[in-house]
Amino acid sequence: MSEVNSDRWLTDTRTSYDTVAVSYADQMRSAIAELPYMRAALALFADLVRIAGGGAVADVGCGPGHVTAHLHDLGVDAFGIDLSPVMIDVARRDHPGLRFEVGSMTDLALDDASIAGLLAWWSLIHVPDDAVPAALAHFHRALRPGGLLALGFHVGDESRLKTQGYGGHPMRIHVHRRRPDQVAARLRESGFTIEAQLLLTPEEDIPQAIVFARRQP
Known part of the structure; x- marks a missing residue:
């Protein structure tokens, strides 16, 4: 089994983001304000959750919580989950x-059909x-029938090993495009219906x- 596909990636990701957490938070503090299309996508997500009846929304991989807080400001009952305790x-x-808690998206500790949305x-x-x-199986399980999922990601065909970032701190994480x-x-x-793809x-x-x-449903 290759290193990228072993369980080591979880430990490396956790350790890397523990190391850069404070610097990352400082850099991300005003990021949403500078990204109008990102703000529009988050506003759309919030509107769709409300239209479907509202409910709790999990921000999985929430980092320092800036997106969770933005969703809360939009009127969403959002809480955050991240692999990194720091x-x-x-x-x-x-x-x-x-509300924020430590957790992994590959072993998501949420009850079945317990959330209205997942980011x-x-x-x-x-x-x-x-x-x-x-x-994705955990996302599907935790969402209630008709629940909304939004995924953001880098576009491409390759993976690279990132060894430094966010203030020059050492990291060891693979970034998959x-x-x-x-x-x-x-x-x-995984049982989802696609509603929109934005580039x-x-x-x-x-x-x-x-x-x-x-x-x-």
Whole structure:
């Protein structure tokens, strides 16, 4: 089994984000304000959750909680889950009125059909291909029938090892780029219906994409 596909990726990801948590939070603090299309996608997600009757929304891979807090400001009952305990400490520090907990998307400790929406905002990018089905199965299980899922990710056909980031701190994480059609196919295999695929920054070297999907009733 290759190193990228072994369980070591979980330990490496956790340790890496523990190391950069404070610097990452400082860099991300104003990120949403500077990304109008991202704000629009989050507003759409919030509107769709409300239209479907509202309910709890899990921000899986929430990091320092800036997106969780933004969803809360949009009127969503959002809470955050992240693999990194230090990230969760920072999220609780910066957003003391919100709920944050340590957890893994490949072993998601949420009750069946317990949430109205789930956001994985540039967090599935660290999950190797052979572990993606487990993560999507947990997403599907935790969402109530008709629940909304939004995935954000880097677009491409390759994986790279990132060894430094966010203030120059050492990291050891693989970043997996995927094509929207590939992600959509994986979602359909996991029992989701695709509602929209958005391509952002298509002229840049690394485009970004967002896929909206819904658990089938």
